[in-house]
Amino acid sequence: MSEKRTELQTLAQAIVQRSGVRALSFRQLAEQTGVKSASVHYYFPEKHDLTAALIAGYSEAFAQRLAAIAEKPVSLTRKLSAFADLFEEAAQDDKLCLCGMLAAEISSLDEHSRALLRGFFEHAEAWLVRIMERHADEWRSPLPPSRLAAVLMSGLEGALLLDRVHATGDHLKAQRQFINAFAAGKAF
Amino acid sequence: MSEKRTELQTLAQAIVQRSGVRALSFRQLAEQTGVKSASVHYYFPEKHDLTAALIAGYSEAFAQRLAAIAEKPVSLTRKLSAFADLFEEAAQDDKLCLCGMLAAEISSLDEHSRALLRGFFEHAEAWLVRIMERHADEWRSPLPPSRLAAVLMSGLEGALLLDRVHATGDHLKAQRQFINAFAAGKAF
DNA sequence: GTCTATAGGCAGATAGAC
DNA sequence: GTCTATCTGCCTATAGAC
DSSP: OOOHHHHHHHHHHHHHHOGGGGGGGHHHHHHHHTOHHHHHHHHHHHHHHHHHHHHHHHHHHHHHHHHHHHTOOHHHHHHHHHHHHHHHHHHHHHHOOHHHHHHGGGGSSOOOHHHHHHHHHHHHHHHHHHHHHHHGGGGGOSOHHHHHHHHHHHHHHHHHHHTTTTTTOOOHHHHHHHHHHHTTSSSO | HHHHHHHHHHHHHHHHHHHHOOOOOOOHHHHHSSOHHHHHHHHHHHHHHHHHHHHHHHHHHHHHHHHHHSOOOHHHHHHHHHHHHHHHHHHTTTOOHHHHHHHTEEEEOOOOHHHHHHHHHHHHHHHHHHHHHHTOOOOOSSOOOHHHHHHHHHHHHHHHHHHHTTTTTTHHHHHHHHHHHHHSSSOO
16 A cells, blocks of 8 residues: 555545545645645545545544454443543544544445445444443443444434534533443443 | 525525535526526525525524423423434434534534524523423433433434434434433433 | 526546656 | 646626516
8 A cells, every 4th residue: 555545545534524525625635745636546546436445444443443442351431431532532633433424425425435334333333232242240221232332323423523513522521421320330 | 585585495405404515506406496596696695695594494493393392291201202203304304404414514614604503502402401400300310411411412413324324213213212211210 | 586698616537748 | 656738517606687
């Protein structure tokens, strides 16, 4: 993988996380990396090639972070808190989760990118389910793990979204409080 | 308020809820309502005028629905379920909440529209807090009402987002289960 | 109110030289 | 790999006739 390609992809990812795919242009990408737009087309012939590469790269990095969290010998609380940290990082940079942003823009994605997007969310929720099952003695709830995973994931993606509007970070904080109470077995 | 203006605004709202402001064009709007794009500019001189009108209109309609729910003499469960119904309606039409979509696209909004957006979410969450306080005997939680309102709102907006990716509606269903358990005083 | 016509800009994409 | 040059198409916005 060439360095220029990586540089382009990194920049493109940041732009999408902040403003969306529709705001991402070959020209802007070229200007900000010191090449011409034709050169960007050399690495990513069409825009959907770039989009797909973005989702694939993001998914892989995310999966690695999840794997690292899973193998640590810590409590459920700490694992879920580390999970929330991944979202916090994006929020700090005024970004959404790449895949959350693309979910909003799904009408402008091709079928291949949509499939990759599905993969991202399936993997993340499956990870949450596995973690909850492994720490089954640390929590209780009237909902099954798969439902809880959906609640957690929706909550975090939604919090990222709403915290762009009020810059206080309150929604992510509320999610963390909720997660902590849950993972401490206090309720739900 | 002229009929044509209303027609344009209704169509524009649907387009934004499905594809976002960046996908909304004067030309498309004109074609689908049988006029020319110059005529659309007659009603909404610049695009940010249209965007602002969209948010204001949506906020007002939403507020009216909330007021109607609040005054019904029913349980917390039923009120929160009616609240969730508002999101379900959007999901059925493959739409996001207008303001959720615009939150993702906040970088392309002017300051006036951003202020209107803040107003929407503040109002919705204040409504949730008021409802929870009025039904204080029907639920319990380690979190204060304002935090719970943030959790609920994030969860529903996020569920709408994630359910566009897998078309199963699972995330909204999970939110409803969560809300029911909460409002039944079962937990959290 | 609605139109025609058009300005001016930016988008994605490609051909072909180096 | 990177460039220049260019095509085609869509965008917002405006001037001015009817």
